Amino acid sequence: MDDWNVDLVLHVIQYLSVLDSNRLRLASRRCFYLVEQYRHLRGAEMVANVNQVGSLRSSSTTQCTAQVLTHTAASQQLQTVPNLALAFSTLSSTLPEDLALYLPKRQRPGQEQHQRQPRTDINNNNTIALGVVSGTIQSTFPTLDCRSNAGLMLAHLPNTYMHPFLVQFNSDEDDHLPMILDLPRVIHELHTQQERRQQPCQVIMVFGCGEEAAFAEDFVAHLQSTFPNATIVGGLCNDGYISESTEHVTRSYLQTLSSVDLMQWYRSLGGDNNARGGSRALASILKSWTKAQLLDCVWDLVQRRPYRLRILRNGGIFGVALFGQNVPVKSVVSRGVQSLTVLHKNNNQRARQHHPATTHEDNNDASWNYVVHQSTFNKPGDAEYLFRRHGSVMDDSPSYHIVRSIKDLKTGKIYTPNQIRNQFGHPDFVGLQFSESEGFHLLMPHPLSFNVDAFIFLESACDPYNKNNNNTDVNNNGNKSLEGLFIDFFDMTGEACVRDMDQTMQLLRDQTTKNKEELLGAIMISCSARGPEASSLIHESMADATRFARVFPDVPCLGFYANGEIGPLALAGQRSCPPPRQAQPHDQDQEQEQQRPHAGVFRHGQAALQGFTAVFALFVVPKFTLPDNAGNFLNDDPVHVRQFVQSYLGSA
Numbered sequence: 001m002d003d004w005n006v007d008l009v010l011h012v013i014q015y016l017s018v019l020d021s022n023r024l025r026l027a028s029r030r031c032f033y034l035v036e037q038y039r040h041l042r043g044a045e046m047v048a049n050v051n052q053v054g055s056l057r058s059s060s061t062t063q064c065t066a067q068v069l070t071h072t073a074a075s076q077q078l079q080t081v082p083n084l085a086l087a088f089s090t091l092s093s094t095l096p097e098d099l100a101l102y103l104p105k106r107q108r109p110g111q112e113q114h115q116r117q118p119r120t121d122i123n124n125n126n127t128i129a130l131g132v133v134s135g136t137i138q139s140t141f142p143t144l145d146c147r148s149n150a151g152l153m154l155a156h157l158p159n160t161y162m163h164p165f166l167v168q169f170n171s172d173e174d175d176h177l178p179m180i181l182d183l184p185r186v187i188h189e190l191h192t193q194q195e196r197r198q199q200p201c202q203v204i205m206v207f208g209c210g211e212e213a214a215f216a217e218d219f220v221a222h223l224q225s226t227f228p229n230a231t232i233v234g235g236l237c238n239d240g241y242i243s244e245s246t247e248h249v250t251r252s253y254l255q256t257l258s259s260v261d262l263m264q265w266y267r268s269l270g271g272d273n274n275a276r277g278g279s280r281a282l283a284s285i286l287k288s289w290t291k292a293q294l295l296d297c298v299w300d301l302v303q304r305r306p307y308r309l310r311i312l313r314n315g316g317i318f319g320v321a322l323f324g325q326n327v328p329v330k331s332v333v334s335r336g337v338q339s340l341t342v343l344h345k346n347n348n349q350r351a352r353q354h355h356p357a358t359t360h361e362d363n364n365d366a367s368w369n370y371v372v373h374q375s376t377f378n379k380p381g382d383a384e385y386l387f388r389r390h391g392s393v394m395d396d397s398p399s400y401h402i403v404r405s406i407k408d409l410k411t412g413k414i415y416t417p418n419q420i421r422n423q424f425g426h427p428d429f430v431g432l433q434f435s436e437s438e439g440f441h442l443l444m445p446h447p448l449s450f451n452v453d454a455f456i457f458l459e460s461a462c463d464p465y466n467k468n469n470n471n472t473d474v475n476n477n478g479n480k481s482l483e484g485l486f487i488d489f490f491d492m493t494g495e496a497c498v499r500d501m502d503q504t505m506q507l508l509r510d511q512t513t514k515n516k517e518e519l520l521g522a523i524m525i526s527c528s529a530r531g532p533e534a535s536s537l538i539h540e541s542m543a544d545a546t547r548f549a550r551v552f553p554d555v556p557c558l559g560f561y562a563n564g565e566i567g568p569l570a571l572a573g574q575r576s577c578p579p580p581r582q583a584q585p586h587d588q589d590q591e592q593e594q595q596r597p598h599a600g601v602f603r604h605g606q607a608a609l610q611g612f613t614a615v616f617a618l619f620v621v622p623k624f625t626l627p628d629n630a631g632n633f634l635n636d637d638p639v640h641v642r643q644f645v646q647s648y649l650g651s652a
């Protein structure tokens with residue numbers, strides 16, 4: 001192939017898998033150079049594979065789950081060694097135990113004389129693994145499925161540094177290992193990595209399981225406060241597994257482990273190439289070794305391998321932070337609520353026209369006709385403070401806002417909250433617009449609201465941005481008043497959830513098409529109340545996955561059903577058209593809803609642990625087409641090629 005035209009060689013390379021392209025790299029210096037240049041041109045890549053239902057339940061096939069998934073995925077059109085593995089499995093899968101055996105192996109930098117890392121790869125080309133164990137996983141390829149027991153995504157994200165993290169409060173490990181035992185420490189660690197790499201922390205995938213999941217909400221809030229522009233996605237699951245650094249592991253610690261524990265360490269480090277075949281085959285080999293032999297082998301691997309795959313036996317908060325200037329991961333979130341004011345308006349119009357009532361004739365998903373007219377902020381010690389026990393205010397009593405009246409901007413009429421309830425019904429949520437560039441934050445009024453003809457909101461619920469930095473400025477106007485904020489009233493309905501997913505997916509397709517972008521893959525975390533089975537609320541099985549697959553039939557999508565979803569706040573009215581902040585009553589004949597430029601479907605920041613949402617982590621990149629004249633921009637002169645290889649490998 002050294003006699004072939006550069007463009008011809010590049011066109012051949014684009015159809016090779018990572019295995020074949022690696023073989024081609026060994027053919028000659030020129031082939032090595034051209035393969036590396038194509039990988040640079042190609043940029044980010046992702047492939048995926050899912051175990052099919054049926055034979056998976058037999059013991060002979062479940063043992064090779066990891067091997068099948070990794071080899072099948074790698075044989076697809078993945079041009080480069082993956083540096084990120086995202087795994088999803090059920091409790092019956094052996095994927096967590098076997099995955100490390102089949103992931104690409106990389107040595108710790110400097111351990112082998114001939115092992116040199118590419119100068120452009122800031123993550124030392126290691127494959128960081130993050131795995132989620134859930135009762136049910138979901139996928140959209142090759143068909144919609146929620147019965148498989150394992151799925152795997154392999155991705156190569158160039159110029160992206162990945163830092164896995166783990167928080168455990170009740171570790172069964174020895175104190176000699178520097179385990180992260182508290183939330184502030186891991187946040188400080190990520191902040192240190194950002195300063196060290198001089199790269200922003202753009203994306204954080206975080207999951208929680210076991211007892212530690214109770215701390216996930218606070219952890220996410222502190223993460224977002226530390227990295228305000230980061231995209232944070234994840235959810236609560238049953239169990240998990242994550243790459244863990246072996247940097248501080250000592251031989252003296254390994255000597256304290258039993259033979260069984262050493263066997264688990266051997267597996268978690270990936271073993272050696274001659275110890276393959278899954279858990280059963282490996283177990284038979286390891287049982288023939290003495291403990292001294294096991295210790296020597298494990299210690300040798302610890303010295304050579306920067307990471308091991310840690311399976312969380314006792315729960316934890318775990319994830320991976322992605323640092324870089326252009327990390328190709330974006331987030332989309334969907335929930336779906338019905339505006340009672342829009343519903344009331346539609347039904348009145350239909351009634352006047354003698355047509356049956358409908359729930360979604362108005363294209364807007366919220367109304368911008370109402371503002372808070374009278375509201376006060378009460379704290380413990382105030383004369384009108386409501387929360388008292390036996391006449392006394394307790395030390396832990398919360399501060400709150402109490403909304404006494406609402407104004408209709410179109411008519412100028414003032415309503416009390418009970419009048420609002422009588423006219424529109426009792427809402428599941430009350431929406432407040434804290435920023436004119438956003439939709440409504442959905443709040444649940446305190447139960448005492450019904451007794452005092454008011455809407456009562458705790459201070460923490462009304463402080464979505466600043467609750468972690470003690471900022472007393474809720475709506476950025478220097479006081480605690482909610483007066484003047486737009487307000488609307490919402491119900492959770494299955495029809496609204498389905499409609500919002502349809503609109504979100506359509507908007508995602510329109511935006512990526514307009515920007516000439518493509519989706520390499522998607523992770524979908526759906527609330528367990530949204531599926532997979534049809535329910536009294538959503539009368540359709542796998543409703544979220546169905547809508548994604550309908551719009552993106554060729555994009556692999558993996559995920560699971562969570563007990564709580566982590567992602568940007570699900571806001572109502574994002575696609576509506578709010579009037580200016582200082583809104584004045586409009587003329588009776590002028591519609592309040594005026595079109596404004598759409599902010600886009602992607603969201604970042606404002607992450608929270610929430611419910612009944614569908615959160616997506618989308619791998620979005622510019623559409624790639626190999627230029628016909630790419631060879632004109634590459635210098636394959638023998639002298640230049642030799643210099644490139646020497647620089648890359650450190651030898652001729």
